[in-house]
Amino acid sequence: MKIGIDFGTSYSSAAAFCNGRIEHILFNGQPQFRTSVFFPDRAVDISGFELTFSHEQEISDGIRAAKSSYAKRVTKYNEDVAAIEARIRAAARNNNPMTKEEKAERRTMIAKPFLSSDQDLRESAINAIKRRWLSDEIVKAKEADIRLDAAIFGEEAIDALFIYESGRLVQSPKSMLGFRLGQAQRGYITGIVTRILKHIREQACLQLGQVVRYATLGRPVKFRSSIGPDGGAQAIAILTEAALAAGFEAIDFLHEPSAAAVAYHTSSVTAHHALIVDIGGGTTDIALAEVGTGDTQPNILNTWGEPKGGTDVDLGLSLRSVMPLFGKGVCPELLAPVFMDAVSVSDLNRQKTFRGLSFPHTPLPYAYRLAQLQKPGIPVRLNRDVEKLKIELSETAQSERSLDYIEQNLVVQATDSHLALAAESFMRTFQALLAQVASEIQNYNPTLFLTGGMSRAPYVIEAVKQAFPHCDIAPSEASLGVVDGLSVYASLTRDARAPEHA
Structure with missing residues (x-):
């Protein structure tokens, strides 16, 4: 049996194409789970x-x-x-x-x-x-070591740290795959990814009632990387090693916008061109495809991508609306890198640097709040609240979240102006990418197909409309467009060694 896996920066999902329909693998009753994993010190x-x-x-x-x-x-x-x-x-x-x-x-x-x-x-x-x-x-408990088999996934992983109080919490390991990693760090990240893919495979086997031996994994056009193109090669190598260690006998990869094109292709009854715009947590990818042709797969004409996504907006919003509560712009001795390290929850090196800082000359309450933020898991929990603020501010002029896990009665307040400023950097990159694509496909009038969590944001939709004012937008499923296509592609490329009943 072969499945499709969307191993995402923010959320992950899996699906199988069986008997002419897509069956989503459920995790605690949901078709996706937050890409977070917690390993308790004691089982x-x-x-x-x-x-x-x-x-x-x-x-x-x-x-x-x-x-x-x-x-x-x-x-x-x-x-x-x-x-x-x-x-x-x-x-x-x-x-x-x-x-x-x-x-x-x-x-x-x-x-x-x-x-x-x-x-x-x-x-x-x-x-x-x-x-x-x-x-x-x-x-x-007598067992004191980290137990990979005792892992907790998704939203429950973040909550678990505050229940167990000891252990390791990792969020968005995908965003680390293309960065410079020492041997120990690479082994650690590979182990994390292995456990997540094993979790997906185990759930798939249980739900489908079959042994799942093969998979197609989605991949961005460009991985986030600190080492240039080598980062992409490293990411693919880690994913491949982790998948094999998780029990898959063989895997292949498909660009995420191409996977979304496969999903759109299956529902298209007439031949036309489609521009797939996939805006996820860590990357933004675009593909031009010919769909609805009657062929088993769409014809992918070109792809584009940038290693930026919704997590960049989260980071900007945290810096502008949350970090002032920790002394940003108030305490001159606290330089900008301190706050960048604090909010970069997906960067192991930045988080390690932040945890090693001390603040002897920082006045209260900021020194106390920063010390609380240095505790394991607190930056991730804060990041989750910032993500909720981002979503709420897309629909309302102002919002707030309680930060009582930092300090009693501490509340962060943010407005849609904060969100607009936080999204500026991402939107500049996004609009430049749209302009590049528009200039290269002037001879086409494609239907627009938007997918990925950030495709729900009104300012993202407006930017796409402005870049392609004469193109229609097709209905889409923001969260599952990529995994749907991966499952269909997996069924079309099923390894000959894997019979249907395998």
């Missing part, structure tokens, strides 16, 4: 944990306390808003009325309080209770 069976009546009472009390605190903050917010409105009216009475811009600036100085949903509050409370329970269990 403790968390299935032995049960919520008791006293636990439920504790959770209810906590939710009530959170709502009470929120009510007080709302009261204070309303008082502050009333005070500002009073100042505006007073200025008008004194014949010194504020301009429209001044009024708007005064009003935006105060962010509306944020209250997590009951479900989020409950999950946070359960994690705290589990952490206490596990602290007792871990004392009993």
Whole structure:
């Protein structure tokens, strides 16, 4: 059996094309999982944990306390808003009325309080209770080494660090594959990727009821790299080694935009040209393809790519809206590289540098907050909150997230202006790539097919429309377009040594 695997920077997925339809491999009931993995120091069976009546009472009390605190903050917010409105009216009475811009600036100085949903509050409370329970269990454990077989994946991997309190959390290992790696680092990263691919293969075998021996893996046109073209070759070598160690007998690779073209091709009933725009977490890839021809596969005419994606926007938003809470722009002794190291959660070397820093001359509260950020897993959790801010700010003018795992009552507030500034670097690269493609395909009038998590962002969609104003946009599945095509391609290139029942 051969499957398609979209091993992504932010999320990963897998699918098989069986009996004329695509079957997505499910991970905790979902067709994809966050590309994060946690390895606890000690293997403790968390299935032995049960919520008791006293636990439920504790959770209810906590939710009530959170709502009470929120009510007080709302009261204070309303008082502050009333005070500002009073100042505006007073200025008008004194014949010194504020301009429209001044009024708007005064009003935006105060962010509306944020209250997590009951479900989020409950999950946070359960994690705290589990952490206490596990602290007792871990004392009993005799195994002290990192256990690859005890790995936890996805969103649960990030939460697990705060339950187990010890272990290793890795996010977005794909973004590390093309960077300069020492021998030990390369072995470590290969082991991480191996465990993720093994997890995918095990789930596929279980769900499909067959032994999965072969796979087609998606790959970007250009990997993120610090060593030029050699980074791409290194990434392919690591992925190949990891896949074989994970139990696959053979694998092949397909450019991710070409895979999305395969998916679009299967649903096209008339021959036409399509421009596939795949904007993921780590890379942006484009392919021009002839689809709907009646052939088993589309005809890929050209591909383009840049090693930038949604994680670059996350990094920019973190620097602009979050790092000021840690002293950026406030403490002159803290230079820009400190904050870049802190937010670069996918760069092992930068994270190691940041963890090794001390801040003896940094005043409170910034020294304390930076020390908290140096704790294992905290940068990843902060990055997840920044990603949520990014998504929310694509739909609303302002948003906020609680950072109480850094400091009690610490809240980050951000606006759509922060997001626009955070996305500037990525958008310059993206718009330049679109302009290059547009100039090279002037003789075509393709249908646009957008896929990848960032293809949902309104500013991304608008940029594509501006670059190709006369082209129609086809409906697409942002999250699964690539893996759908990989599964179809895998079925068409199934190794002759692997019979259907294998």
